[in-house]
Amino acid sequence: MTLPHALSGLSDIAADYDLLLCDVWGVIHNGRESWPGACEALSRFNRDHGHVILISNSPRPAPGVVVQLDALDVPRDSWRAVVTSGDATRHELAQRAPGPAWIIGPDRDWPLYDGLGLEIADGAADAVFISVTGPVDDETETPEDYRERLSAGAARGLELICANPDRVVQRGDRLIYCGGALADLYESLGGRVTMAGKPFDPIYGLALAEGERLLGRPVDRSRVLCIGDGVVTDVLGANRQALDCLFIAQGIHGDAARGPHGRLDPARAADLLKAETTYARYAALDLAW
Missing domain, CATH: 3.40.50.1000 (HAD superfamily/HAD-like)
Incomplete structure (x- = not known):
């Protein structure tokens, strides 16, 4: 090489x-x-x-x-x-409106959904797709905390839209999990993932x-x-x-x-x-x- x-x-x-x-x-x-x-x-x-x-x-x-x-x-x-x-993911979400979407991520990421007309589902049972921005609490949570919940979505064949393909990022002197790590888990469970960010x-x-x-x-x-x-x-x-x-x-x-x-x-x-x-x-x- x-x-x-x-x-x-x-x-x-x-x-x-x-x-x-x-x-x-x-x-x-x-x-x-x-x-x-x-x-x-x-x-x-x-x-x-x-x-x-x-x-x-x-x-x-x-x-x-x-x-x-x-x-x-x-x-x-x-x-x-x-x-x-x-920005790129909003185009994907708009094509799937009104959903309902099961949304996973912290409150700070909610501007992603502004003006898209999406209906919000309580979980996999009520959703037609899943939208993930990252763990709700990235200071303490790992992908394993989501295994059971995401398994329910994969079992129903729900598509997962991941708005952050990064697996981890550096925060101070620590690495924290991002949406891409949850998307990797979902794929390992047999789920289908769509991403619009890098790469x-x-x-x-x-x-x-x-x-x-x-x-x-x-x-x-x-x-x-x-x-x-x-x-x-x-x-x-x-x-x-x-x-x-x-x-x-x-x-x-x-x-x-x-x-x-x-x-x-x-x-x-x-x-x-x-x-x-x-x-x-x-x-x-x-x-x-």
Whole structure:
């Protein structure tokens, strides 16, 4: 397997790209604090080279993510547009309205359903499909807490719409479960899952349409760079779209790609990618200019 090229910083390749499709959690913040070096790198790209589109697997539509970015002191000049899995998933949900939908997830994710005209079911027995954004309490719950309830949905043949394909994200110094982990469990129970976020096509369609709007012309896909720390979401999504990728190898993977010298070990980064049959043209421990 070809090793990813280790970057000293985004400045090494910035002139080669017009658009960055940049992940959020694990790249520019950890849910508790933002990382100034990553934000500065994106701001400098916006100023001197092209446009940054943040592409997040958050189940909330973009306005809710912007509120969170502001609260974490992510500068507005570090991005030009935000596209989320929630935005892409709303199209899927609208096609299935009025339901009823059995909804699983915390109250903070309810903006996903605003204005869709969905009826709410009490559980699998009353639903025609399931919508999952994540565990209700992601601080304490695991997918196993949902096995019995999801088994009932799978037994009825209900489709599950997962608004956040991430399995885990970093929150502070911990990894917490996301909707993708519940979707994996549902599939293991024989259930059918539909997702629109990374690595699936719909979210990239929205992001590239934003890119065309920002550029004022058709997007040259050879000049689009995806950035992310999720191998089965960010990197696999870039591969499926035939877009270049910068793999942020620290993120949710901790020190797995760090060599004994404290710097990125391209072979260790390649091992993380190879485990999911993916490839990234570039890799770095974190995003910096």
